[in-house]
Amino acid sequence: MLSVRDLTAGYGAVTALDGVSFDAAEGEITAVLGANGAGKSTLLRTISGLVRPSRGSVTLAGLDLGTVPVEGMAAVGLAHVPEGRGVITELTVEENLRLGALGRGGRVGAADLERAYSLFPILAQRYRASAHVLSGGERQMLVIARALLARPRVLLLDEPSLGLAPRIVVQIFELVQTLVRADGLTVVLVEQNARSALSIANRGVVLNLGRVVVSDEAAALAGNERLRHAYLGF
Amino acid sequence: MATETSTETSAGQERPAHRRRRGGRLGAFLFATPLRRHLVLAVLAMVAVSVALESTDAFRNGQLAAMAYFGIAAGGLTVLVGLNGQISLGHGAFMAIGAYTAALMLRGENPLPLAVVLVAAAAVALAAGALVGVAAARLHGPYLAGATLALAVAVPGIPLHFSGVLGGEQGLTVRVPAVPDWFADAVFFVTGQDPGRSRYLGYVGWFCLVVTFVLLANLARGRVGRTWRAVRDNEVAAELAGIDLGRARVLAFVVSATCAGLAGGLLALSARIAAPSGFTLSLSLLLLSAIVLGGLGSLPGALVGAALLTFLPQLATTLGQDLGLSDVRAAELAPLAYGLVTMLVVLFAPSGIAGWVRRRRTSPSSSPVPSGRHET
Amino acid sequence: MQQLFTTLLTGLTLGMVYAAFALALVLIWRATRIVNFAQAPMAMLTTYVALVLIEAGYSYWLGFAAALLSGLVLGALVERFVIRYVDPRSEINPVILTLGLFIVLHALAALVFGARYRSFPAPFGLRGFQVGDTTIALTGFGIFTILSVLAVVVLLVLLFRYTDVGLKMRASAFNQEVARLLGVRVGRMLTLGWALAAVVGSLSGLLIAGGGLVHPSFMDGVVVYGFVAAVLGGLDSPVGAVAGGLILGLSLSLVSGYVGSQLVSLAALAILMAVLLVRPGGLFARVRERRV
Numbered sequence: 043m044l045s046v047r048d049l050t051a052g053y054g055a056v057t058a059l060d061g062v063s064f065d066a067a068e069g070e071i072t073a074v075l076g077a078n079g080a081g082k083s084t085l086l087r088t089i090s091g092l093v094r095p096s097r098g099s100v101t102l103a104g105l106d107l108g109t110v111p112v113e114g115m116a117a118v119g120l121a122h123v124p125e126g127r128g129v130i131t132e133l134t135v136e137e138n139l140r141l142g143a144l145g146r147g148g149r150v151g152a153a154d155l156e157r158a159y160s161l162f163p164i165l166a167q168r169y170r171a172s173a174h175v176l177s178g179g180e181r182q183m184l185v186i187a188r189a190l191l192a193r194p195r196v197l198l199l200d201e202p203s204l205g206l207a208p209r210i211v212v213q214i215f216e217l218v219q220t221l222v223r224a225d226g227l228t229v230v231l232v233e234q235n236a237r238s239a240l241s242i243a244n245r246g247v248v249l250n251l252g253r254v255v256v257s258d259e260a261a262a263l264a265g266n267e268r269l270r271h272a273y274l275g276f
Numbered sequence: 277m278a279t280e281t282s283t284e285t286s287a288g289q290e291r292p293a294h295r296r297r298r299g300g301r302l303g304a305f306l307f308a309t310p311l312r313r314h315l316v317l318a319v320l321a322m323v324a325v326s327v328a329l330e331s332t333d334a335f336r337n338g339q340l341a342a343m344a345y346f347g348i349a350a351g352g353l354t355v356l357v358g359l360n361g362q363i364s365l366g367h368g369a370f371m372a373i374g375a376y377t378a379a380l381m382l383r384g385e386n387p388l389p390l391a392v393v394l395v396a397a398a399a400v401a402l403a404a405g406a407l408v409g410v411a412a413a414r415l416h417g418p419y420l421a422g423a424t425l426a427l428a429v430a431v432p433g434i435p436l437h438f439s440g441v442l443g444g445e446q447g448l449t450v451r452v453p454a455v456p457d458w459f460a461d462a463v464f465f466v467t468g469q470d471p472g473r474s475r476y477l478g479y480v481g482w483f484c485l486v487v488t489f490v491l492l493a494n495l496a497r498g499r500v501g502r503t504w505r506a507v508r509d510n511e512v513a514a515e516l517a518g519i520d521l522g523r524a525r526v527l528a529f530v531v532s533a534t535c536a537g538l539a540g541g542l543l544a545l546s547a548r549i550a551a552p553s554g555f556t557l558s559l560s561l562l563l564l565s566a567i568v569l570g571g572l573g574s575l576p577g578a579l580v581g582a583a584l585l586t587f588l589p590q591l592a593t594t595l596g597q598d599l600g601l602s603d604v605r606a607a608e609l610a611p612l613a614y615g616l617v618t619m620l621v622v623l624f625a626p627s628g629i630a631g632w633v634r635r636r637r638t639s640p641s642s643s644p645v646p647s648g649r650h651e652t
Numbered sequence: 653m654q655q656l657f658t659t660l661l662t663g664l665t666l667g668m669v670y671a672a673f674a675l676a677l678v679l680i681w682r683a684t685r686i687v688n689f690a691q692a693p694m695a696m697l698t699t700y701v702a703l704v705l706i707e708a709g710y711s712y713w714l715g716f717a718a719a720l721l722s723g724l725v726l727g728a729l730v731e732r733f734v735i736r737y738v739d740p741r742s743e744i745n746p747v748i749l750t751l752g753l754f755i756v757l758h759a760l761a762a763l764v765f766g767a768r769y770r771s772f773p774a775p776f777g778l779r780g781f782q783v784g785d786t787t788i789a790l791t792g793f794g795i796f797t798i799l800s801v802l803a804v805v806v807l808l809v810l811l812f813r814y815t816d817v818g819l820k821m822r823a824s825a826f827n828q829e830v831a832r833l834l835g836v837r838v839g840r841m842l843t844l845g846w847a848l849a850a851v852v853g854s855l856s857g858l859l860i861a862g863g864g865l866v867h868p869s870f871m872d873g874v875v876v877y878g879f880v881a882a883v884l885g886g887l888d889s890p891v892g893a894v895a896g897g898l899i900l901g902l903s904l905s906l907v908s909g910y911v912g913s914q915l916v917s918l919a920a921l922a923i924l925m926a927v928l929l930v931r932p933g934g935l936f937a938r939v940r941e942r943r944v
């Protein structure tokens with residue numbers, strides 16, 4: 043579904059990504075793992091066009107994303123939930139959700155909101171509230187719900203577990219798994235919490251200093267003790 | 277004048293003077309330290325100015341005097357904006373303060389010597405600058421700009437209100453003191469001509485400019501200048517290095533305002549009047565554009581800007597008249613040119629400005645693509 | 653008593669005009685973190701558009717509409733072709749840029765329209781209403797001023813609260829990156845924001861000019877008052893801008909009536925400094941302190 047080839051990018055003199063290649067298969071969860079500063083966020087930012095690559099390509103179902111501006115990503119079916127969540131706290135919960143659907147060019151229908159609220163009942167209770175008052179877990183739910191309203195084919199999630207209580211993390215990961223099973227969504231899940239991520243992922247890609255160290259079945263990665271110690275921290 | 281301040285970000289990159297100058301032992305001696313180099317250049321500049329003043333008529337003398345006071349004001353402003361990263365849209369107000377001070381002091385039957393008057397003009401502006409600077413030290417970017425803009429608009433209202441003392445709309449006429457005998461004798465001895473008042477004021481203005489620039493250049497070169505640049509480049513780092521941010525900013529503001537006050541005093545002498553209409557918002561804005569054109573933080577640049585402010589209007593007006601415009605309209609061509617070039621410099625020569633003034637503190641941690649640009 | 657009443661009414665009318673101008677500054681500040689000092693000459697220029705049409709014999713209202721429309725176009729052009737290219741990370745460059753534009757527009761107006769004072773008509777009476785045998789300071793044009801600014805505020809609220817475009821504009825203002833990822837064409841929203849702001853600015857120009865004199869500098873003071881009003885309100889808040897405008901209008905009117913009209917701008921400076929030093933977040937700031 044999503045195919046990354048030889049992707050190289052950086053910030054000025056800093057090279058943050060160096061020849062990264064991997065595939066995210068349709069209807070699967072691909073975990074991207076690695077220590078802080080490994081280049082995981084940069085990878086997602088380059089895929090969605092926020093960072094322009096100096097080399098390499100990204101294709102989504104055969105479409106070269108290099109020609110698509112950031113603003114056009116939602117329309118071609120790519121949703122990116124950035125690190126630190128990206129809730130617009132100055133807007134209400136409902137406005138955040140409406141924005142998700144607007145982006146793909148459509149109007150938000152009652153059915154869309156209905157579905158978002160059924161997936162995340164907590165949001166239904168607070169839809170008029172300012173997003174500012176939501177808890178961390180609720181914010182994460184809001185941004186995932188918002189991303190889904192654009193009806194993406196590929197969802198890029200950047201550290202959804204960051205700063206959340208373990209109980210909430212489980213809840214959110216289960217939800218991601220449900221979405222993949224129900225809708226055939228393709229997910230690229232960036233995580234430092236490798237153990238949890240591998241428990242729901244089909245495959246995993248391990249980054250270190252901007253390069254792919256290994257990419258394999260999730261179970262194989264989780265079973266490789268040396269790798270776990272060296273790069274995954276569990 | 278080549279009393280240049282560093283154009284590099286760090287003071288450590290300045291070229292040692294002696295490497296650029298070859299020549300004999302005298303040369304080596306004269307150019308050994310920045311101060312000596314500045315003094316030598318100052319003397320050379322004074323000689324060049326004398327030649328220029330003696331070889332031109334009273335009208336050109338007047339223009340040169342104008343260039344001198346614009347140069348002093350611009351020099352002070354460029355230190356503030358370029359070296360310390362503060363902005364002032366209110367320097368016209370400090371010039372007004374200097375001008376009115378000079379005008380008031382020259383009123384009586386036996387006015388004090390001119391030097392005292394000019395020092396007083398600078399001193400009053402210094403006091404005002406300290407007052408404003410203390411408040412301004414806490415403000416940044418657009419807030420500082422807005423506050424100083426308000427100052428520029430507010431100050432000309434004061435003489436209108438206190439019209440009894442300050443002459444109201446008409447302003448105060450300024451009596452230029454007679455040319456001192458020793459000066460007239462000295463000039464006569466060299467040139468065989470009596471200097472007129474315009475020429476005298478030209479000498480006074482340029483003498484003040486040279487002194488001001490030597491002082492500014494030495495300040496910029498020294499510890500104070502390094503402090504200013506450190507504050508400009510990164511406030512947090514400067515504070516960690518033990519710099520008192522408030523003090524550094526207030527000092528820069530005070531120095532800058534003092535220059536403007538001196539310039540205002542000279543302006544009052546040259547124009548022979550101090551009136552509110554001489555200190556409109558446009559004056560402050562043109563000063564700012566002058567230093568942007570010349571390159572922020574550079575004293576020679578300030579002088580180039582001052583030359584443009586002085587001589588471009590006439591050229592542009594003549595050009596406009598040739599194109600068939602009335603003189604009133606043709607006079608607008610010069611500010612049009614300043615404004616346009618100012619915008620172009622800010623947009624397309626950011627290395628000249630942005631590199632120095634950019635605060636790394638505010639640079640976003642996010643994308644290297646400037647967030648102001650988007651595909652539409 | 654009579655004088656106080658008169659002073660307050662004048663202040664109210666004036667305050668509404670400052671509110672409109674402050675609103676224009678706030679709209680742009682929210683969207684691009686730039687204080688548009690060139691708002692004053694932009695409004696001056698569009699007022700001249702109206703004046704030229706009216707002097708050519710067209711109706712006041714046609715001139716009025718043309719001024720607002722040219723404001724829309726001018727604002728969009730300025731954002732798209734000038735502001736878009738400034739380094740947003742610098743504190744000083746945008747300020748210098750808008751001031752450069754200030755000088756250019758000023759010179760351009762004087763070049764094209766001449767620098768002399770020209771009188772600008774008002775569509776409604778400029779004499780106070782007669783109640784019994786006293787004249788109150790509220791004029792027909794004053795009422796028009798108050799109502800038109802209120803109408804603009806209501807329209808803006810409706811736009812931002814209830815339309816998709818308004819939502820996209822707000823999202824772009826608050827978080828450009830997230831808005832872009834959600835497919836919002838942020839660049840267009842910024843252009844639109846500048847265009848709308850310039851329309852509001854143009855309105856304030858027309859209101860200041862009505863029944864008065866127009867020349868290239870006639871808005872210069874207003875940029876200061878508008879800025880002070882916007883800062884009073886917190887610079888980020890449209891409602892604050894209106895409140896700030898009213899407070900400033902009333903205060904300045906009192907200064908003008910009881911102290912001296914030439915000291916009005918000095919009073920504005922004093923108010924500005926007091927607010928910046930004591931309540932940098934504006935009079936209505938809740939908790940968050942703001943770096944000024």
Ligand SMILES: Nc1ncnc2c1ncn2[C@@H]1O[C@H](COP(=O)(O)OP(=O)(O)O)[C@@H](O)[C@H]1O
Pocket residue numbers: 053056057058076077078079080081082083084085640641642643644
């Ligand atoms: N905006 C930026 N400017 C400069 N360097 C950056 C920026 N963002 C990230 N980097 C650098 O790029 C590298 C990769 O960072 P990132 O992609 O955020 O890693 P991760 O998400 O895996 O923690 C790091 O060395 C980081 O310091």
Ligand SMILES: [Mg+2]
Pocket residue numbers: 079082083084125
């Ligand atoms: Mg990261």
